Amino acid sequence: MFKTQNNKAWFLVLPVLLLVGFSAILPLMTVVNYAFNDTFGNNAFFWVGLEWFREVIRSERMHDALQRQLIFSAIILAIEIPLGIAIALTLPKRGVWASLTLVLLALPLLIPWNVVGTIWQLFTRIDIGLLGSTLAALGVDFNLGRDAIDAWATLIVMDVWHWTSLVTLLCYAGLQSIPEAYYQAGRIDQASRWAVFRYIELPKMQGVLLIAVLLRFMDSFMIYTEPFVVTGGGPGSTTTFLSVDLVKMAIGQFDLGPAAAFSLMYFLVILLISWVFYTVMTNLDQEKEEVPE
């Protein structure tokens, strides 16, 4: 058998290359371009090297936004992952109720971000919002426009409401794949409920949990729409997360150079932390030689 080398076949890849070039690489290069140049309009660019990067890295405002962002993502993961697992463990395994609860759980996931923001904006209003006015009637001084803690609490509860279902559904899928024999062996070996969770359920959920953690980290780290709609980044700048700040800088102040440099670093930070999560979670137990069973 001869295999003829036909390099013309490479032309078949061309459409994809063009598409990716236009949709991803060109826009990204524009950002790269802005990050290393200064401009005063008229498409006249001046090379400034790493000047914008230095400016952004030294900026106090950026440090604060990054810190807020890290705290926010950490809280989100710390709540949603355990809560998602806990809910998945309590769901019925089969039957009508299983399907029904799955549909109910999936509902928040289908609501667009800005609608979620609007819902919670209205929900927490002191004058007409159900939650806000109830709290006010109970004598709780709740005002997310004035109190940073109220604003944070609202954003966190909203995100938990919106996204815990995702973790739950992923974990549920992982749990469903555990053969009944494992639970039977656990009962034979007189394992406690905790031991069953720790040594049977958790190991089998490891794969889906990795996905859940990565998705929830990336999403929460890039959160924009909801704080923009609910708090507008306030009070003050207490809920100004990285994305919110980036948009302020790029569109509000039209500082395209620093904003571009900021964008690139933002992207790299997400990549870096995701990589750390991935590496840590896949190396949690050594000797990972998967054998198909």
Added chain:
Amino acid sequence: MAKITLSNLAHTYFPYPRGEQDYALKTIDLTWDDGGAYALLGASGCGKSTLLNLISGLRRPSQGRILFGDGDVTDAPTAERNIAQVFQFPVVYDTMTVRENLAFPLRNRGMKKDYIQSRVDQVAKMIGMEGTLSRKARGLTADVKQKISLGRGMVREDVNAILFDEPLTVIDPHLKWELRTQLKKLHQDFGHTMIYVTHDQTEALTFADKVVVMHDGRIVQVGTPEELFERPAHTFVGYFIGSPGMNLLDAVIDGNVAHIGEHEAPLGGKFGHLTGRTQIGIRPEHVTVSRTGGLPATIMRVDDVGRHRILRAEVAGAPVAVVLPEGAALPADDSCHLIFQPEKIGVFADDWRMAPEHPQDRSGS
């Protein structure tokens, strides 16, 4: 450790059974003596595993009681029964090492650390895994995993019984023999009650002191391997045990003679009037080929199975297998005569063995 009593036990998987045919396990009364080595033998789907799961408490019986010693455990959860069970397919805890796997049942019972250590070492030696104790269980081959499962089943010294649900299915043939011998030895050393489910008669007969044969959700016979071979209580036991199984021929029983078609065979005893479908059963080992006398037969073929040759013949249209003694000569043409040893012939009415009214000698029945 305790005697296990099954009293009036039955199980169905249907919430509203319409009749006996819906029961996976028909009414059973049986006692497993403390320290016995039992095999539960039967074809696939005859209710063996169901029975095992009822004893271990993984299922709750639809009817009847289960007693350990004098205590009723019918409603006790599995963990309280203190039973070990090894499943058909290996179940190991992937994230644990081999040592942790073996120690798991002991740790769950809160045993002392140095006891666990020494006991695990002991069990590891039995299953020949001393060298791999610190390895993760993940990534081991299926038969090694099954050895771990076996080890985990045997690690508790105070279990009421150890149940094996076809545990050697995934094991290589040469290892099978070795492990079975080890199980037998373990039984002798520690005296646990062991119940071994299998559909392989060799496994059952070599492992057990007593074999419980199940057929279609019913226990058809409990006996020593020898009893099952010599005096099967049911036609199923006759053809399921032995290789080849017992020859069964439809016959009309008249006193101490069986009429097969127009031929006659003498029986070892005198039988009264039998109702239903009557058959005689004779082991291939108890049939001899002769030139004259006996039943005329047509030779179909001769199988060489290594240890001996098996003659396949037909008597009055019914197949009959004969184990040929070494060096036996066969007639050149296709016809011959077969002699059934009268005292070895079993008489069955509607599949159940019938006892003769006047036994003519002690070994016959």
